[in-house]
Amino acid sequence: MYTHSVVNPYYKKINRIHSKYTSSEYVEQILKGNITILSKAISLVESKKNEHQKIAQEIIEKCLPYAGNSIRIGITGVPGAGKSTSINALGMDLVHKKNKKLAVLAVDPSSDRSKGSILGDKIRMEEISRETNVFIRPSSSSGSLGGIANKTREEIILCEASGFDTILIETVGVGQSEIAVHSMVDFFLLIQIAGAGDELQGIKRGIMEMADSIVINKADGDNIEKANLAAVQYKNAISLFPASPSKWIPQVMTYSGHYKIGITEIWNTIYKYIDFTKTNGYFDHKRKTQDKYWMYENINEQLKNHFYQSDFIKKELAIKEKQVLDSKISPFKASKQILDLFFRKTPLSKLTH
């Protein structure tokens, strides 16, 4: 029993609740800002069980009319840049000086995150984790990046319906997940540190071009001069980039997450961006474009789910898988046969309204 609850502490609770509450009851509590129920609804979203997915989809659909009224911020940086410490500092500033409600979500498709590093994150975010106006949800999803990203999008909706007016989405800073997160946020914040190796430039450039602001952490003590120098270099680099469709020029700033220096300035920049893009129409345009993107992502994910959850397909897959492992058939032929079978039975060309 102990092991079980370590693996998934929500497991038992979900089952208990699922038999207890309807989707409408979930939504009622979420709209009231009930964090416990919000958290459990998110567990349903992340669950792989069909009955959980079904109720999760109902909850999301009912929450949708109440969603959308937040600022969505993506935050990234290489391991060691100080993301957790920065989120803690940004969160404390936000709830105390700006009187906002903050939800922190994470997109982390890498499965090999150690328990140590998760514990470390917890320690670094200890202050905000005790705040009543802050909701932190570490990523407990697994699966394809597309699947994880879809779920994160759905979690944003639940958080927004629950009254969180600021959503922070953290990524690990390795490339692919940044693209996914960029497509669900209004503002993309890139945390850098001075003296990162040159060999990373190839990776950084793509991410740098997505950034609405590059902030250089650890600008404290002996490190201030190095951080300022890095800021100049990033400003120069940015000036060479093609103009952004938002017409916004990415801001470069130095700060210290640990000593909470320059944090308010980061928020001011974010609000300036939001004002700027709401005025010139880009904010709305971007959200619509993202909606279109997510329609397709959703279709792809659901198409796969429908296919693999069919008992007929499950049976066929088991047969073909064995044939492939026994080298009786090539993987190409196996996939072709199973899809031919599927599409012969369901000829798309015959579909009409």
Place this chain on the structure above:
Amino acid sequence: MYTHSVVNPYYKKINRIHSKYTSSEYVEQILKGNITILSKAISLVESKKNEHQKIAQEIIEKCLPYAGNSIRIGITGVPGAGKSTSINALGMDLVHKKNKKLAVLAVDPSSDRSKGSILGDKIRMEEISRETNVFIRPSSSSGSLGGIANKTREEIILCEASGFDTILIETVGVGQSEIAVHSMVDFFLLIQIAGAGDELQGIKRGIMEMADSIVINKADGDNIEKANLAAVQYKNAISLFPASPSKWIPQVMTYSGHYKIGITEIWNTIYKYIDFTKTNGYFDHKRKTQDKYWMYENINEQLKNHFYQSDFIKKELAIKEKQVLDSKISPFKASKQILDLFFRKTPLSKLTH
């Protein structure tokens, strides 16, 4: 006309050939080792046109019985590690000392690769590009990583059928694409350089654990000592990793791609690994596991293709897309409606043999 041929230099040729050759004629020439036809067949594989895809699939199916008899090697490293120079040195050694035939393919899902860097690669691989027993195919694919990786798998088959006994697959070294390439090769070679920043460790570790050999480039001149030190550090790091299912202990070596020092030793290690895993059965086991993996990847890719290529779906998507952009419907609802429509018309539960 000029712009067109810049965008896709193969375009006109494909169309001309397509009307000229049948898939059997393609295969006949591929089996004879006709590089021009092999190259054109690969263009068909990479083409997004339906008629090209159709003939490409026929060619692959017919080539399958002649494929599989090569050593497939994945090669990766961060930008600046010297991948192209190393591939050039490895290739020259292979064709002249080992009398082998080498095909070099690339998996690069990043679209923002500059023309300058492709030109640079060409210059660094100039020697092997003039060898008759070397076939180099820079990645000209675009699309999802899954799609690109699927195509690379198909290209391996064509190259093998064409008599290439060694296949080198290069990746850019950022994370996701390494996992895809790892799942299609027998041996995974990681190129490192001494003094790469600590901040990369989080990224490296996952890739390091996949490596069957870590080779430290630029071990020449003043840099030898640093490279040797790095080798010791990597050996220490590897000794802490869990044992590989292959029972093979990853080898760490230093070399110089530019001065062609230590190149034969890299090949000797690769052959030692192949012998070792063929003897203990892991080689065969791994290929079968990969086949299973690729069966599923193929299914996912084809499922999507079938869906999106349907005229019925195309029409529906256009309608829903407009509704989403006009904020008349949420992306979730739009995707749900289109899939409900699709699956109501084609109830999976009713499918039988």
